[in-house]
Amino acid sequence: PTGIEALCSDLKVDHTDVRILMLAWKMRAAKQGYFSKDEWQRGLKDLHADTIPKLKKALPGLEKE
Template sequence: MVQQQQQQPPVDKYKLEKMFSAYANDPRDDVGSGRIGPNGMLRLLNDLQLDPTDRRVLILACKLKAQTQCEFSWEEWQQGLSALRVDSLDKLRERLQELDAELSEPAAFRELYSFTFLYGKLSSQRNLDLETALAYWKILFKDKASLVF
């Protein structure tokens, strides 16, 4: 018997734009126009009820394929949230929780770990410095950090 996949409604691009504009172009951020910068990111995380050191923040950056720490471009936002099939904060919060639970799968964890290495280092670096690596490991291995550190 062939199982039918549930048809999900398409992502509402207007809702994505509205969400993005609520956090982008903060005058205190020096990231250029059309980007969510550090201050906008903090407001987003507050609205998602996430601490900046929560592993789900890295998951979000990974799924949006963010190129720069503490920043999202419109393209990253639109493409990433469309791929996740979310167009509201509630849906995003729920999806991030699901993705966090999926990290018990080795392939999912490997994807996040690899992303974090590239995300955390400067483009001129071959490796992460020890202090940065330890900070990211504490986030990545949140459930096992007390055993490792």
């Protein structure tokens, strides 16, 4: 999906990177490749990320969960 590709581009992460799958898990996404507004907001809150740089910084921590 276009939105995920744009997010990956912003994060400078390949869309096949396992951390993107882990991000979807963290956001409790109901549908692969898509985030609802509620899923997105909940996930970012859980990650303490309100900017792209903060989200990028949080990605390595997902691998440890």
